[in-house]
Each structure stands twice: as structure tokens, then as C-alpha cells.
Amino acid sequence: MKAVIFDLDGTLIDSAPDLHIAANGMLRDEGLPKITFEQTRSFIGKGVGVLVSQVMQAVGAGNDPEEHARLLGRFMDRYEGEPKNTVFYPGVVDALARLEAMGCTLALCTNKPEEPTRIALRHFDLDRYMKVVASGDTLPVKKPDPAPLLHVMRELGTDGALYIGDSEVDAQTAQAAAVPFVLYTEGYRKSPDEQLPHAHAFDHWDKLPDIVAAHFAPSEA
Missing domain, CATH: 1.10.150.240 (Putative phosphatase; domain 2)
Structure with a gap:
């Protein structure tokens, strides 16, 4: 997978x-x-x-x-209402469609509470992509505890994944779960990107599908 x-x-x-x-x-x-x-x-x-x-x-x-x-x-x-001023980052929709076409299984692991997460996924039509969703209150603990990320992986039925995030919390979560981390550099991080442990980094969503393809290529050889 x-x-x-x-x-x-x-x-x-x-x-x-x-x-x-x-x-x-x-x-x-x-x-x-x-x-x-x-x-x-x-x-x-x-x-x-x-x-x-x-x-x-x-x-x-x-x-x-x-x-x-x-x-x-x-x-x-x-x-908790409909997001009126929230927007996609440039290239997200096309990147998700490309990843799906590549045969990737997509999921979500966020600290956002369940109800706003559900509303956002529906509002932006993201729920059709995400096979599993863990929100901030799915488990008793939140990121950077690795449990939510590991929960998503168990629900997907996989012991391997890439985790895509933007922050120190995401980097720490991936590291604690022993999952390769891909850093989106245009999000909410406070530290220089070189201070966050990551396997790959990208500054525009157009670049992510190639990163994912290269990561999974060895397993397909």
C-alpha cells in the first residue's frame, strides 16, 4: 500500500x-x-x-x-460553522487527484477537533479522498504523541506510510512513530526548516506527487 x-x-x-x-x-x-x-x-x-x-x-x-x-x-x-475565510494552499486539489491516480491511499491525522474537521472536509470536498480520519479528539492524546498517526495506519491496514505536515508538531509526531516525514515549508512552522527532521521538503504542492512517486518506487521494483 x-x-x-x-x-x-x-x-x-x-x-x-x-x-x-x-x-x-x-x-x-x-x-x-x-x-x-x-x-x-x-x-x-x-x-x-x-x-x-x-x-x-x-x-x-x-x-x-x-x-x-x-x-x-x-x-x-x-x-464550528462553515469556514468562510479558510482556503486551500495552491496546488492542493491537483496534487491530491494526481496521488489518487497514482494508486495512493490517502488519510488524515490532525489536531483539529472532530466537528470542525468534519465540516472542513465536507466544505472542501476532501472527505472523498480521505479513507481514514483521526481528529484531535479521536483518541485521548493528540500529536505530537504518535498514537493518532499510528491509529490511522492501523485503520488503513499498513505498517508503512508517508506523513505530510507543516510544523514542529508534525515532525515530532512522525519521528516518534518512525514514519518518514515530508515537510510543507509554507505552513505554520516557527523554526527554520533545517531544524525539523524530515525526509523531504516542498514549497508548492505541484512538487509533492513526484516526491511520493520517488519514495515508493523502490518497493515497486
């Missing part, structure tokens, strides 16, 4: 605008100061619970667990 597993936010789609709007809407409702777009972008990757914690810290709202739970609920009320 030529299994290719993807992260979602910062990899297939740029969801930072909608996350920024939801965060600032939550803060406005609470009479708290806004955060910048760059702050929001830097908070993405470890799930919305961590994002809300970092938003709270950024505006001096403390870290009380009950307050966090309340604000997380307010955030999700704003974020």
Missing part, C-alpha cells in the same frame, strides 16, 4: 484567518484586548485547547482551568 497521511491546518488548508476571527470575537465578547494575526498563526498546531490557553496568556487572562473551559466553549461556538 502506498499510504500518504496528511495534516490539515497549515498543510492542506490555511485556516489561520478563521481561527483569528474566532479568537478575537471571543475576546471582544469578554471585553479583552485583541490579538494579532501573527499571534494567532503562532498558536496553531497543538489543538484548540492549547490555542485558547495561549490566547489567554497573551491578553493577561490567566490560566484558571474553569475559565479556560468556559472560553474554549465560547471559542468553539464561533469556530
Whole structure:
């Protein structure tokens, strides 16, 4: 099986605008100061619970667990609708179609909560590509714990895959799962790409199918 597993936010789609709007809407409702777009972008990757914690810290709202739970609920009320400002990264749709035509089995492993993941997959017609989906609440743990990625592989029935992601969290997840990592360099990473362990890197989705073909070629010889 030529299994290719993807992260979602910062990899297939740029969801930072909608996350920024939801965060600032939550803060406005609470009479708290806004955060910048760059702050929001830097908070993405470890799930919305961590994002809300970092938003709270950024505006001096403390870290009380009950307050966090309340604000997380307010955030999700704003974020769970149809994505209005989220877009594909250039070339994603064509790349997925090419990978499918190459006989690849595609799946998703994201820290995004299940409901927004489901909505995004339906909205962007990605659910027709993804044979297995693990979201941020599929298991008790999230990335960078390797369990979600290994869960996807088990569900696919494979012990080998490529993992495509954009961030430190994705690189750590792949490394912990002993899965080759392909870094999309135009996403949400905070570190230089050379500091993230990866087997391959690409800056435009047009390049990914050739990387995948080269990776799986030896097994086909």
C-alpha cells in the first residue's frame, strides 16, 4: 500500500484567518484586548485547547482551568460553522487527484477537533479522498504523541506510510512513530526548516506527487 497521511491546518488548508476571527470575537465578547494575526498563526498546531490557553496568556487572562473551559466553549461556538475565510494552499486539489491516480491511499491525522474537521472536509470536498480520519479528539492524546498517526495506519491496514505536515508538531509526531516525514515549508512552522527532521521538503504542492512517486518506487521494483 502506498499510504500518504496528511495534516490539515497549515498543510492542506490555511485556516489561520478563521481561527483569528474566532479568537478575537471571543475576546471582544469578554471585553479583552485583541490579538494579532501573527499571534494567532503562532498558536496553531497543538489543538484548540492549547490555542485558547495561549490566547489567554497573551491578553493577561490567566490560566484558571474553569475559565479556560468556559472560553474554549465560547471559542468553539464561533469556530464550528462553515469556514468562510479558510482556503486551500495552491496546488492542493491537483496534487491530491494526481496521488489518487497514482494508486495512493490517502488519510488524515490532525489536531483539529472532530466537528470542525468534519465540516472542513465536507466544505472542501476532501472527505472523498480521505479513507481514514483521526481528529484531535479521536483518541485521548493528540500529536505530537504518535498514537493518532499510528491509529490511522492501523485503520488503513499498513505498517508503512508517508506523513505530510507543516510544523514542529508534525515532525515530532512522525519521528516518534518512525514514519518518514515530508515537510510543507509554507505552513505554520516557527523554526527554520533545517531544524525539523524530515525526509523531504516542498514549497508548492505541484512538487509533492513526484516526491511520493520517488519514495515508493523502490518497493515497486
